[in-house]
Amino acid sequence: MREKRLIAEHRGGPLSATEHRKLMKWACDCAERVLPLLRDGVDERLRVAIAASREWQNGHLKPGKAMRASVGAHAAARGYADPLSIAVARSVGQAAGTAHFAEHAIGAALYALKAVKLAGGSVDDERRWQDNQLPKELLHMVREVRAFKEKAFKLC
Numbered sequence: 764m765r766e767k768r769l770i771a772e773h774r775g776g777p778l779s780a781t782e783h784r785k786l787m788k789w790a791c792d793c794a795e796r797v798l799p800l801l802r803d804g805v806d807e808r809l810r811v812a813i814a815a816s817r818e819w820q821n822g823h824l825k826p827g828k829a830m831r832a833s834v835g836a837h838a839a840a841r842g843y844a845d846p847l848s849i850a851v852a853r854s855v856g857q858a859a860g861t862a863h864f865a866e867h868a869i870g871a872a873l874y875a876l877k878a879v880k881l882a883g884g885s886v887d888d889e890r891r892w893q894d895n896q897l898p899k900e901l902l903h904m905v906r907e908v909r910a911f912k913e914k915a916f917k918l919c
């Protein structure tokens with residue numbers, strides 16, 4: 764079910780364009796942070812998706828182009844056999860998908876947490892890092908939505 768608080772104003776929701784762009788920045792930060800966990804190097808489609816996300820965030824790219832980059836990142840994920848690499852690629856794909864729908868930012872963070880867990884790192888430490896990157900006006904809402912969705916990711 765869609766989180767109504769994460770629907771952009773232009774789609775009839777309460778999320779301002781500025782907040783949407785802040786969520787994109789956060790999602791990209793979360794995804795980029797786990798890129799070094801890839802064991803077999805970074806697929807070029809992941810780099811393209813991050814770059815497209817940053818371009819959209821800065822107002823230099825239309826959402827459709829960011830979404831195509833997201834599709835490429837998810838295709839890269841399907842090409843990996845290693846669950847850790849899949850989680851990293853999915854994090855990047857979700858980050859790029861944030862241009863289309865802001866709730867994908869939560870997916871980027873959750874897949875990043877999953878990647879950290881699969882790499883043997885501390886999910887709690889990573890979650891705290893993610894929280895520290897969020898603008899204060901979005902922190903409560905994002906934490907609430909992420910906590911609800913974490914159960915499906917078996918992070919709790």
